[in-house]
Amino acid sequence: METKHFKLFALLLFLTISFNSVKAEDLRKIVSLSGSWRFSIGDDSKWASPSYDDSGWDQISVPGKWEDQGYNDYNGYAWYRKSFRMNDIPLNTSIYLMLGRIDDADEVFLNGREIGKSGKFPPDFKTAYDRVRKYIIPADYLKKDGENLISVKVYDSYLEGGIVEGPAGIFIDEDNELLNLNLSGKWKFQTGDNKGWKFPDYNDEGWASIEVPSVWENQGYEDYDGYGWYRLKFTLPQDFTTGELYLSLGKIDDIDDVYLNGEHIGNVYDLRKDFGYRNSGGEYNVRRIYKIHEGLLKRNGLNIIAVRVYDGQGLGGIYEGPIGIMSAENARRYKNKHHNDNGYNSFWEYMYDKFFGNDNSNND
Amino acid sequence: MRATLSKNKKRILSISLIICLLNLSGRMFASDENLVRLQGLEGKWQFSIGMKEEWTSPKFNDSSWESIRVPSPWEDQGYNGYNGYAFYRKKITISSKYKDRMLYLNMGYIDDVDEVYFNGNKIGSTGSFPPNYSTAYNAERVYYIPEDYINFDGSNQIAVKVYDAEQQGGIVSGDIGLYGGRNSVNLDVNLQSTWRFQPGDDPRRKEVDFNDSGWSEIFVPGKWEDQGYRDYDGYAWYRKSFVFKTTNGTEKMVLLMGKIDDIDQVYINGTFVGSTGTFPSRRGEEASTGQEYQAFRGYYIPDGLLKKDQKNIIAVRVLDTSGDGGIYEGPVGLITQTKYIEYWRKIKKDGN
Numbered sequence: 001m002e003t004k005h006f007k008l009f010a011l012l013l014f015l016t017i018s019f020n021s022v023k024a025e026d027l028r029k030i031v032s033l034s035g036s037w038r039f040s041i042g043d044d045s046k047w048a049s050p051s052y053d054d055s056g057w058d059q060i061s062v063p064g065k066w067e068d069q070g071y072n073d074y075n076g077y078a079w080y081r082k083s084f085r086m087n088d089i090p091l092n093t094s095i096y097l098m099l100g101r102i103d104d105a106d107e108v109f110l111n112g113r114e115i116g117k118s119g120k121f122p123p124d125f126k127t128a129y130d131r132v133r134k135y136i137i138p139a140d141y142l143k144k145d146g147e148n149l150i151s152v153k154v155y156d157s158y159l160e161g162g163i164v165e166g167p168a169g170i171f172i173d174e175d176n177e178l179l180n181l182n183l184s185g186k187w188k189f190q191t192g193d194n195k196g197w198k199f200p201d202y203n204d205e206g207w208a209s210i211e212v213p214s215v216w217e218n219q220g221y222e223d224y225d226g227y228g229w230y231r232l233k234f235t236l237p238q239d240f241t242t243g244e245l246y247l248s249l250g251k252i253d254d255i256d257d258v259y260l261n262g263e264h265i266g267n268v269y270d271l272r273k274d275f276g277y278r279n280s281g282g283e284y285n286v287r288r289i290y291k292i293h294e295g296l297l298k299r300n301g302l303n304i305i306a307v308r309v310y311d312g313q314g315l316g317g318i319y320e321g322p323i324g325i326m327s328a329e330n331a332r333r334y335k336n337k338h339h340n341d342n343g344y345n346s347f348w349e350y351m352y353d354k355f356f357g358n359d360n361s362n363n364d
Numbered sequence: 365m366r367a368t369l370s371k372n373k374k375r376i377l378s379i380s381l382i383i384c385l386l387n388l389s390g391r392m393f394a395s396d397e398n399l400v401r402l403q404g405l406e407g408k409w410q411f412s413i414g415m416k417e418e419w420t421s422p423k424f425n426d427s428s429w430e431s432i433r434v435p436s437p438w439e440d441q442g443y444n445g446y447n448g449y450a451f452y453r454k455k456i457t458i459s460s461k462y463k464d465r466m467l468y469l470n471m472g473y474i475d476d477v478d479e480v481y482f483n484g485n486k487i488g489s490t491g492s493f494p495p496n497y498s499t500a501y502n503a504e505r506v507y508y509i510p511e512d513y514i515n516f517d518g519s520n521q522i523a524v525k526v527y528d529a530e531q532q533g534g535i536v537s538g539d540i541g542l543y544g545g546r547n548s549v550n551l552d553v554n555l556q557s558t559w560r561f562q563p564g565d566d567p568r569r570k571e572v573d574f575n576d577s578g579w580s581e582i583f584v585p586g587k588w589e590d591q592g593y594r595d596y597d598g599y600a601w602y603r604k605s606f607v608f609k610t611t612n613g614t615e616k617m618v619l620l621m622g623k624i625d626d627i628d629q630v631y632i633n634g635t636f637v638g639s640t641g642t643f644p645s646r647r648g649e650e651a652s653t654g655q656e657y658q659a660f661r662g663y664y665i666p667d668g669l670l671k672k673d674q675k676n677i678i679a680v681r682v683l684d685t686s687g688d689g690g691i692y693e694g695p696v697g698l699i700t701q702t703k704y705i706e707y708w709r710k711i712k713k714d715g716n
Binding site: 040041042043044058069070071073074075076077122123125157158159 | 616618636637638639640641655656659660661662663664701704705708709711712713715
């Protein structure tokens with residue numbers, strides 16, 4: 001009896017620990033942005049620009065609320081600026097700017113160009129204080145030689161304000177090394193739902209441009225819940241790997257239908273047995289990887305991906321990589337790597353499913 | 365705001381504790397700042413019963429007036445049985461070394477109603493004079509003195525108009541004196557003065573052409589409980605017109621609204637400028653408020669909204685869910701963004 005209890009206890013402990021550890025994303029920090037930043041209260045659109053001289057500004061420590069750093073009682077706008085150098089700009093990967101938690105709303109610029117925003121400034125103020133800021137950096141916005149400038153406009157309504165909690169830095173997604181063709185970057189995006197949008201010859205020129213992967217809330221769709229469609233045109237490089245291929249779309253919040261060249265190649269529910277999906281409510285956490293049927297991908301000429309996404313509430317969209325095409329071998333490595341974190345929000349969800357779920361595919 | 369509550373539960377707890385302690389320890393300063401006593405103003409003041417407009421002026425010669433001891437009920441000093449209006453006057457020299465901090469006049473407890481003038485400028489009022497008489501004998505009077513009213517290193521005239529309805533009257537008790545607070549704000553447009561005020565709620569009240577001539581008057585800053593609206597909780601609107609001079613420049617301006625109990629929405633010329641707290645979205649819905657009353661308001665005014673050399677209208681919608689209500693603490697006024705940045709840099713430097 002006692003041994004049995006101990007075993008159960010040990011198992012519970014182990015599972016709890018392992019679940020906590022696999023929740024962390026596979027991001028690797030390449031530049032730290034913690035420490036001293038230039039800081040000024042107030043608001044001026046010129047402050048986004050690299051040519052603005054901020055040498056007269058105050059300095060502030062990031063992360064950390066400004067109330068603890070001499071600005072007790074301050075509410076309203078403030079700007080943060082920080083320069084950094086990158087000797088090597090990583091290719092073929094997704095580069096993220098992480099700023100942790102910002103209280104309440106923010107808009108972020110890299111070398112004067114906007115890369116994302118969260119919450120809303122007045123007059124339609126909306127807080128996003130509990131959201132971790134993770135913005136995708138378009139690689140061509142980065143300067144290889146010389147200074148790069150991050151400028152962050154922050155609005156705090158009241159109580160604590162600023163870039164209050166880390167991590168702050170530039171990160172890359174290591175999973176992207178498993179991509180044979182990286183398809184992250186600018187896609188076309190349209191809110192709403194229309195069956196015709198899956199067809200390859202549909203004209204999406206009027207659609208908005210959006211960074212993939214990133215929650216659409218970061219890209220100007222702050223309050224949006226419901227349907228949205230993503231489309232991307234791409235060509236395969238010459239001598240692209242042959243054999244069985246997979247399309248990876250990272251994580252999508254909440255539900256997807258994926259079309260390649262007009263043909264439906266899968267949705268989250270197809271991943272039930274194969275990779276991850278367990279129970280309703282956990283869709284957003286499932287790693288999307290869909291087999292591409294032989295002959296569907298054009299070796300020469302344009303291929304078109306169309307992804308129909310439905311987001312019920314909260315954050316939405318194709319929000320985490322890797323995004324692209326994998327060989328069977330890489331897809332297998334990717335699956336094995338994330339074997340433990342397939343689709344459960346928490347350890348308890350996993351236990352619930354183990355005991356009460358009707359899926360037996362894991363009992364091999 | 366449910367979300368904000370959860371993020372600061374600890375702070376709420378400690379603040380509720382402080383509030384409990386404050387309530388236990390009796391009345392404290394109207395302001396929650398740490399005010400430092402700079403010079404006492406107890407002792408002999410010039411005194412006259414009656415009321416004349418010119419007695420508020422620094423030019424008026426009060427040398428023939430009697431002198432009276434402050435603080436003390438006038439009944440104890442030869443005016444036994446007197447009820448009605450009276451004036452207190454005193455000259456004060458303020459050192460320029462106090463120039464960089466906000467200065468407050470503490471007039472203690474006045475029985476029943478008062479109006480205080482500094483160099484002829486009204487700086488505060490508590491209670492309500494007849495015909496809408498309302499006593500505020502148990503409120504401590506702490507009034508902010510706007511910097512531009514002060515003649516540093518020279519003579520300054522304080523004039524206090526008092527109305528007593530019954531029993532003892534006058535400046536009866538308290539730690540009368542000049543007090544220093546946090547660093548001063550050098551306002552470009554000082555809006556600490558008499559505003560139009562009306563309880564109730566109506567979205568039309570934000571409009572420029574709304575007719576507020578039937579509204580009553582209230583002094584800002586100052587809680588409405590002390591100005592004739594005892595025990596009033598709920599919605600109220602404030603309106604104030606002011607001229608924004610071209611000499612104020614073309615810079616981005618910030619509207620300081622000090623502290624408001626509990627939540628507010630501010631409009632300039634009919635356009636929404638800023639808000640603290642979340643108003644109920646539907647009629648009859650209960651508002652949830654927490655620490656909003658402690659937030660220091662500084663609203664950045666959208667470019668082009670202020671009309672130069674013309675009348676501008678500020679309208680403030682306030683909802684007080686319980687206890688004290690209204691725009692209760694300054695500074696209230698407009699300041700350029702550059703000066704506002706300097707102000708905060710100085711606060712940081714001085715560790716204030």
